[in-house]
Amino acid sequence: MDSISANNSLIHFNAICYKALNEHLEKHNFSKIFILVDENTHQHCLPVFLEKLKTDLAFEIIEIESGEINKTIETCVGVWNALSDLDADRKSLMINIGGGVITDLGGFVACTFKRGIAYVNVPTTLLSMVDASVGGKTGVDLGALKNQIGVISDPDLVLIDTQFLDSLPQNQMRSGLAEMLKHGLITGTDYWNKFLDLSKLSMEDLDTLIYESVLIKRNVVQEDPYENGLRKTLNFGHTLGHAIESYFLSNPKKETLLHGEAIVVGMILACYISSRLTGFSKEDTNYIKQLFINYYGKVSIDKTEYAPIMDLLKYDKKNNHGNINFVLLEAIGKTKIDCQVDDAIIEEAFDYYML
Numbered sequence: 001m002d003s004i005s006a007n008n009s010l011i012h013f014n015a016i017c018y019k020a021l022n023e024h025l026e027k028h029n030f031s032k033i034f035i036l037v038d039e040n041t042h043q044h045c046l047p048v049f050l051e052k053l054k055t056d057l058a059f060e061i062i063e064i065e066s067g068e069i070n071k072t073i074e075t076c077v078g079v080w081n082a083l084s085d086l087d088a089d090r091k092s093l094m095i096n097i098g099g100g101v102i103t104d105l106g107g108f109v110a111c112t113f114k115r116g117i118a119y120v121n122v123p124t125t126l127l128s129m130v131d132a133s134v135g136g137k138t139g140v141d142l143g144a145l146k147n148q149i150g151v152i153s154d155p156d157l158v159l160i161d162t163q164f165l166d167s168l169p170q171n172q173m174r175s176g177l178a179e180m181l182k183h184g185l186i187t188g189t190d191y192w193n194k195f196l197d198l199s200k201l202s203m204e205d206l207d208t209l210i211y212e213s214v215l216i217k218r219n220v221v222q223e224d225p226y227e228n229g230l231r232k233t234l235n236f237g238h239t240l241g242h243a244i245e246s247y248f249l250s251n252p253k254k255e256t257l258l259h260g261e262a263i264v265v266g267m268i269l270a271c272y273i274s275s276r277l278t279g280f281s282k283e284d285t286n287y288i289k290q291l292f293i294n295y296y297g298k299v300s301i302d303k304t305e306y307a308p309i310m311d312l313l314k315y316d317k318k319n320n321h322g323n324i325n326f327v328l329l330e331a332i333g334k335t336k337i338d339c340q341v342d343d344a345i346i347e348e349a350f351d352y353y354m355l
Ligand SMILES: NC(=O)c1ccc[n+]([C@@H]2O[C@H](COP(=O)([O-])OP(=O)(O)OC[C@H]3O[C@@H](n4cnc5c(N)ncnc54)[C@H](O)[C@@H]3O)[C@@H](O)[C@H]2O)c1
Pocket: 038, 039, 040, 041, 044, 045, 066, 067, 068, 071, 098, 099, 100, 101, 102, 104, 124, 125, 126, 127, 128, 131, 132, 133, 134, 135, 136, 137, 138, 146, 147, 164, 165, 166, 167, 168, 169, 172, 175, 259
């Protein structure tokens, strides 16, 4: 698998990762290495990583608690203090080993510490490999508002070693798969068709699909880094998906829904809305609904919950001038951005999902 360049980063895959990292360490005159992990990646990923790291440089491990709830400025303060106490200087290198929480927070800490030190991301969840690791967005949450504080800054290297997925829980795998399905729906039939029968996929096939997903995201963000147009298509399924995710999170009576699981529901709703507004084929809509429900099961959303979920749409980051903007499909691979949708059609979409 050839390495991929993305703005100021190089993305390497599997065996080449460690060779590239060790060469990078040799070439740059770093003073010390700081490795950021959470308790899960400390246990499952760090030993594998350290075995491959060949350097005489001293390194320190900084561990934070896992989970989105810890993606906060308070955690950053803890990591900034640890860096300071452990004598990090402007020539230090940070290596973030973990899912999107670690790479988002670690990237933000690195590019703000002493006005920015170099960092490397080692994504260890499927979601962070195909999504969070590409595009240079770093940051943390502000209370309940996701990713409100942050900067766009590229790591020197992104190292995607898919063997880390061996220890990843199944529900986290499915959550990451949702973003790949999204890449299929927004880019077109060649990639999309590869997901129609997951039972036939081998681990090598998965590696290739991860590679292709990274390429798709890289191409989109390269063309539109600041989300003026094309990059918005990556939000397909996310307008209602995020609202459903927040509603389930804040409602103790509802089951736990991972990001990708909520996005799958959001994508089914967006397909239905597309079939009503943009001429997206009804047949494709039904097919996608059935396929996604086969893979993910069905989440229960009662009629009385439509309104509180729709209320949450007003917090969507894609809104501007008070408008709620949807990404819809005209066909598989053909997106339409900045679409406004009447509440009545959103309610119909929920009814269609629950049918
Ligand atoms: N920067 C971006 O462009 C971008 C894009 C998408 C998502 N994100 C962010 O990514 C975050 C979600 O990332 P995520 O889904 O990776 O969640 P996560 O980082 O919370 O990881 C999920 C869980 O898996 C554990 N884990 C990680 N790797 C493991 C492994 N190999 N084996 C066993 N356990 C492992 C973690 O400790 C955690 O408990 C969100 O905060 C989201 O905002 C950022």
